[in-house]
Amino acid sequence: MQYAIRNLKLLGIGLLFTGKEKIEETVAELIKKGEISEPEGKALVAELVAKSKAATKEMREWIGKVMSEVYDKLRTPMKKEIAVLTKRIEKLEKAGARKSVKSPKKIARSPRKPRK
Numbered sequence: 001m002q003y004a005i006r007n008l009k010l011l012g013i014g015l016l017f018t019g020k021e022k023i024e025e026t027v028a029e030l031i032k033k034g035e036i037s038e039p040e041g042k043a044l045v046a047e048l049v050a051k052s053k054a055a056t057k058e059m060r061e062w063i064g065k066v067m068s069e070v071y072d073k074l075r076t077p078m079k080k081e082i083a084v085l086t087k088r089i090e091k092l093e094k095a096g097a098r099k100s101v102k103s104p105k106k107i108a109r110s111p112r113k114p115r116k
Contacts, residue, residue, distance in 0.1 A: 023048045 024045055031041045 020045075020049050020052075023052070 027036075027041045027045050027048075030036050030044075031038055036044065
């Protein structure tokens with residue numbers, strides 16, 4: 001009996017992130033082996049599916065929270081850097097507008113001598 005309880009605990013942990021089909025398959029195997037009865041199997045499937053859905057929801061919420069925190073931490077320095085670079089670009093544009101940039105003069109080249 002302890003072996004079956006241990007297996008059920010491990011099954012519950014392992015199947016939290018598994019789909020309903022896999023849960024039903026695994027419980028059917030336990031019923032076939034005689035480790036649990038059919039009514040217990042149905043109850044177990046319902047319980048594991050509910051736990052799986054709850055765990056998936058919790059995991060999504062946790063991932064969303066972590067990603068939001070990471071995004072906020074990354075976004076703040078980026079805003080500051082963008083502001084600094086924008087000011088620098090504006091300053092360079094003003095300095096460039098004051099100086100008239102002349103295009104380089106074309107250098108007259110002597111014609112090449114044909115090779116022999």
